[in-house]
Amino acid sequence: MVRLVKQAPALSDVAFAKWQDIIEDRLGLQLPEQRRSFLKTCLAMRMREIGFSDYLTYFNYVRSGDAGLIEWNCLIDRLTVQETRFFRDPEAFALVRDHLQRCCDAGRGPLSLWSVGCSSGEETYSLAMLTAEVLEQTDRRPRLRFGVTGTDVSRNALDQARAGVYGRRRVELVDERLEQRYFEQSEDHYQVVQAVRDRVCFVRLNLLELARSPLRNLDLIYCQNVLIYFRKWRRKDIVTELADRLAPGGMLVLGLGEMGDWSHPALTRVPSERALAYLKRK
Ligand SMILES: C[S@@+](CC[C@H](N)C(=O)[O-])C[C@H]1O[C@@H](n2cnc3c(N)ncnc32)[C@H](O)[C@@H]1O
Known part of the structure; x- marks a missing residue:
């Protein structure tokens, strides 16, 4: 025995x-x-x-x-470290909001967003809520539908993400108006509302097998707090592959300080000292 x-x-x-x-x-x-x-x-x-x-x-x-x-x-x-929060990086989300607003103003749509290394889904749902908010304010709403894909290597994290159910402490930091609008409370749990869950899907993807992913032509790719655990050469390979998957005019958001001096011929850094984002040239 x-x-x-x-x-x-x-x-x-x-x-x-x-x-x-x-x-x-x-x-x-x-x-x-x-x-x-x-x-x-x-x-x-x-x-x-x-x-x-x-x-x-x-x-x-x-x-x-x-x-x-x-x-x-x-x-x-x-x-894997699966720590995450709703709207974890407010500075980056502010850049995303501006970007989505510009996409709407330009009549782009339907918008495709990708949350890479999404853990239990908070980041993915935050992006979906933000997009819903921005679209709400545009008169092109019916045409401008959107979808957010969350990918991660952890099945357990993805199961939690798909359920979209979070404890009180996880939702505590969400702005009160957004909380009331996008969560349904039952006892001490909060579930993301169906309208937002309908716009989101979660798929298992190992970043080492990125080439297999069918996701392309993205308006936004958001990848934070994943690459820090990878060697520099691997980070560069992954981020270059992500950049190639952006639509012209699409935005890539990374974690501040995660990429050192990386640059890509088709991308321009978005001016910001407190967030790391790039726009793909049209
Ligand atoms: C610290 S969490 C980051 C969550 C979210 N992006 C955030 O910033 O709040 C890191 C996530 O990366 C995922 N991860 C680690 N290695 C990965 C790989 N090779 N492929 C895909 N996901 C991976 C982990 O499972 C974990 O959920």
Whole structure:
């Protein structure tokens, strides 16, 4: 019988290196020495749950067959940081609002938006609510429909996103008017209203397999707090691919400080000291 572990066993250099490699290879996530104890804790907790006591035996299990694949998908939820909030970056959302307004004024539509690395959906719904607000103020509303796609590698996060149900604390920071308009409260839970959920869809996508995504010709791509865990060369590859998927005149929003000195021949930086956004030339 497999012995259940009580305390996290020591993670040897060999086992650490193997886990680092597979995680970076499959997810792009870099786990430097400083994150060794994070990895050890994640693995040990999961191993305890399913009865493994050795990191290398568990490693071999995860790499083999269908059972390993199922286990890997479960592990993804533990290894990824899924912290998020509604309207998390107000400065970036202000740029998005202006951009959407210009799109409406120009009669562009239907508008396509993409929230990359959407976690449990707060970012995706924030974009949908903002777009609904902007469209509300235009007289071209009937023509200007919109859709927001949220993608993430974590199935668990996507399940939460699809449900669109959040606890009181998650909704607390939403502007009161928006809260009343876009959430239905039942007991201590808040559900995003159907009209907004109808405009949103969630799809599983690993950023390392971006080339497989059919999403193209986007009016807005919003990708924050995902690339920070990737090596610089990989960030550049991903962001270049995202830029190629923008429609002419589309906007790419990244996290401030996430891209260093990156530039793209078809993009112009939107002037702002407190948000990082680019516009694709028409
Ligand atoms: C910190 S959350 C960011 C959520 C949201 N973008 C925000 O800024 O609030 C990072 C998300 O990136 C996702 N992620 C990590 N690696 C990924 C990959 N290789 N492909 C797609 N999503 C990934 C994680 O599952 C997680 O939900």
